Amino acid sequence: MTYFNPFAFLFTNSGSSTTNTTASTNTSGAINNGQVSNLPENEKELLLKLMHAEAGGEGVLGMALVAKSVLNRQDLIKSGKIKAGEFNAKGSSLTEIISAKNQYQPYAQGKLNAEISAANKEKALRALNLALNPDQLKSELKKAGKTDDQINKLMAATGFRAGYAFNDSSQNVNNVVVGNHTFNTAGNKELASFA
DSSP: OOOOOTTHHHHSSOOOSOOOOOOEEOTTSOEETTOOTTSOHHHHHHHHHHHHHHHGGGHHHHHHHHHHHHHHHHHHHHHTSSOGGGGTOSSSSHHHHHTSTTTOHHHHTTGGGSOOOHHHHHHHHHHHHHHTOHHHHHHHHHHTTOOHHHHHHHHTOOEEEETTSOOOGGGOSSOEEETTEEEEOTTOSSOOOOO
16 A cells, blocks of 8 residues: 655755764754754753653654654644644744643653753764664664554554553544653544655
8 A cells, every 4th residue: 555645855865874963854844864053942951851851761763753752743833734733833944743732741840841852862863863764763673673554654653652651532643652652643534654
């Protein structure tokens, strides 16, 4: 079965597996090519804190998948494929997406107000670079034993929940478990496929 790829712009720039911090922005406004410096500093900091709070214990791959799901929401909104309200957001900025009502428990609990250590920030930055490099992320998922179908679903993920979280049946769409998180594509009517 062939799937329509609403994230095609995420896969169009072939980037190296380097983790440099220069960035490119494509015409949709999405940051891509495995690089992070074009993210506004306050948004990058908030995303890094969310990644650490949600999946710091899951390693670089777990944090990368959290970042990927948040960035997928942003890309879907910026591309016009869905409205921000689909994710309870007021707009397409990372701040608006992360601070949306009932979306991210660490934000709601005020946990993102605290600073993270330099070591944890560096680990989160490595994870963010991985999230922004589709080829490298797919390779790491393959090394972690995920099938092509699971990888395709993870690359299109728009949400996740930890094992202890309330099971909202509306989120049970294309679920894939990685570590202590179940990732899903709720809100993403068309599943991304390999470019």
